[in-house]
Amino acid sequence: xxxxxxxxxxxxxxxxxxxxxxxxxxxxxxxxxxxxxxxxxxxxxxxxxxxxxxxxxxxxxxxxxxxxxxxxxxxxxxxxxxxxxxxxxxxxxxxxxxxxxxxxxxxxxxxxxxxxxxxxxxxxxxxxxxxxxxxxxxxxxxxxxxxxxxxxxxxxxxxxxxxxxxxxxxxxxxxxxxxxxxxxxxxxxxxxxxxxxxxxxxxxxxxxxxxxxxxxxxxxxxxxxxxxxxxxxxxxxxxxxxxxxxxxxxxxxxxxxxxxxxxxxxxxxxxxxxxxxxxxxxxxxxxxxxxx
DNA sequence: CGGCCCCTGACG
DNA sequence: CGTCAGGGGCCG
Numbered sequence: 001x002x003x004x005x006x007x008x009x010x011x012x013x014x015x016x017x018x019x020x021x022x023x024x025x026x027x028x029x030x031x032x033x034x035x036x037x038x039x040x041x042x043x044x045x046x047x048x049x050x051x052x053x054x055x056x057x058x059x060x061x062x063x064x065x066x067x068x069x070x071x072x073x074x075x076x077x078x079x080x081x082x083x084x085x086x087x088x089x090x091x092x093x094x095x096x097x098x099x100x101x102x103x104x105x106x107x108x109x110x111x112x113x114x115x116x117x118x119x120x121x122x123x124x125x126x127x128x129x130x131x132x133x134x135x136x137x138x139x140x141x142x143x144x145x146x147x148x149x150x151x152x153x154x155x156x157x158x159x160x161x162x163x164x165x166x167x168x169x170x171x172x173x174x175x176x177x178x179x180x181x182x183x184x185x186x187x188x189x190x191x192x193x194x195x196x197x198x199x200x201x202x203x204x205x206x207x208x209x210x211x212x213x214x215x216x217x218x219x220x221x222x223x224x225x226x227x228x229x230x231x232x233x234x235x236x237x238x239x240x241x242x243x244x245x246x247x248x249x250x251x252x253x254x255x256x257x258x259x260x261x262x263x264x265x266x267x268x269x270x271x272x273x274x275x276x277x278x279x280x281x282x283x284x285x286x287x288x289x290x291x292x
Numbered sequence: 293c294g295g296c297c298c299c300t301g302a303c304g
Numbered sequence: 305c306g307t308c309a310g311g312g313g314c315c316g
Contacts, residue, residue, distance in 0.1 A: 001310045059311080076311045078300080093300080112299040114311065130312080157293090166312085175310045233310085242310080263295080265308080 001077045004138070004171025005214035006233050007059050010081055013225045014106075015054040017083050018063070022101035023049050030095035033108070035116040036128040042119050045069070046098070058134045058170030068122025072129045073108070079115030082107045082230040083222075091229065135168040138207050143169060145197075145204040152192040159195065159203075160188035161262040169207065174264045175235075175242045180210045182241045187273040188266045189259070214238070241267045 002010070026046045031039035049069060055062035061081070063071040073081070082091075084105050091109045096117065098106040108115065118129040126132050135151075136143045151168040152159075162168070163177040172180065181188050184206040186199060195203070214235050220228070236243070240250050245258035245267045254271035 003310060006310080074311080076298095077309070078311095110299095111301065112309090112311095114298065164311095173310050235310095264310095 001079075001231075002075050002233070003059060003173035003176050004056075004211055005176070005218050005235060007056050007061060007075065007171075008215050009218035009220060009233075010075075010230065011054045011056045011061060013220055013222055014081060014083060017222060018051045018100070018106065019053060021051050023047055023051070023098055024101055025099040027097040027099075028095065029097075030113060033095045033110065033113060033115060033117060034119075036118045042117065045119060045121075046071070057131050058137070058166055059173070060129065060131050060134075070120045072118040072120065072126070072131060074116050074129070075110070076112070076114035076116070078112045078231075079108065079110040080229060080231040082109070082226065084226065134166050134170040136170065138169055138171055138211050143204070143208075145201040148204050149195075149197065149200040153195075153200070155192040157192055158188060158261055159186060159190050159192050160264075160266055162192050163207075164262065164264065171211065172207065174266075175239065176210060176214065178242045178267050179214075179240060180206050182268060182273060183210055185272050187275040188261050188268050189275055241269065243267070 023046045026043045028034055028039040028043055034042045037045075050066040051063060052066045053064045055064060059074060061073045061075070063073070065071075073079075075081070084107060086103055086105055088105075091107070093111045093113075094107050094109040095113070096108040100106060108117070116129075118126070120126055136147065148169065152162050155162060160177050160181060163172045163180065164174065178188065180203070184199070184203045186195070186203060217238050218234050220234060241256055245256050247256055248254070249256055249269040249272060252269065252271050254269055256267055257270050258265060258267050260266065
């Protein structure tokens with residue numbers, strides 16, 4: 001469920017609270033959520049470790065320990081991480097509980113059980129979690145319009161599906177791909193190789209602008225985070241198209257359409273995001289009109 | 293590549 | 305009851 005802005009919000013909210021604490025115990029009630037190593041080893045190896053920070057890579061969260069060991073976590077669709085007092089109501093589907101040295105608990109809950117943990121030893125190469133397959137962070141200085149164009153420019157695949165891949169640029173999911181393409185006025189079904197140089201540039205800028213915007217909108221206090229059980233995100237009031245099919249486009253008032261692309265529900269404005277270029281647009285491009 | 297799978301819960 | 309869900313891996 002969470003995409004880059006939500007995962008970043010979780011990291012920013014939890015890191016200051018976890019930093020410096022020790023793991024007193026680890027309870028795993030659903031061993032299958034620990035992908036690597038075995039749940040037993042996961043438990044044993046984490047006891048006594050001191051947390052020195054948290055990180056994020058794409059939609060993966062990392063908990064870093066002073067020993068150099070790292071816990072990697074992917075929340076997938078419905079996973080949530082919550083720091084609670086020990087006597088706090090235990091949510092249904094709580095699969096992993098870390099007992100912390102300040103008496104509180106770090107709890108992982110996930111109704112659908114798609115979320116996964118990995119534990120890497122200090123210096124161990126990560127060949128399990130999938131982090132190694134990820135492309136650039138959208139805020140990496142190497143992430144440029146040229147990079148996107150060079151990576152995708154020859155693909156016939158739809159631009160929406162390209163954005164959902166994590167191997168070129170990472171962190172964009174189904175909601176933000178729709179939001180980004182709407183803002184950039186690019187139809188989600190456009191083949192990647194049909195985008196102009198200008199559109200690649202606009203798309204690159206829009207990816208960074210929209211993700212920054214939603215990271216800002218997601219900022220939350222630890223109290224509100226606990227209140228919302230770590231799964232209540234603040235971005236929804238600011239979504240312009242996702243979930244708004246059948247409603248008016250906030251820009252042109254045309255009715256927003258829903259379709260399925262790559263098996264994923266996609267919402268777009270048929271007027272702002274033209275699938276085919278209009279005769280006028282082709283003429284403008286052909287004559288170089290609008291340039292300079 | 294598309295299609296299916298992993299799961300539970302919300303909603304029509 | 306069927307369908308869908310903001311993710312991703314695997315299989316033919």
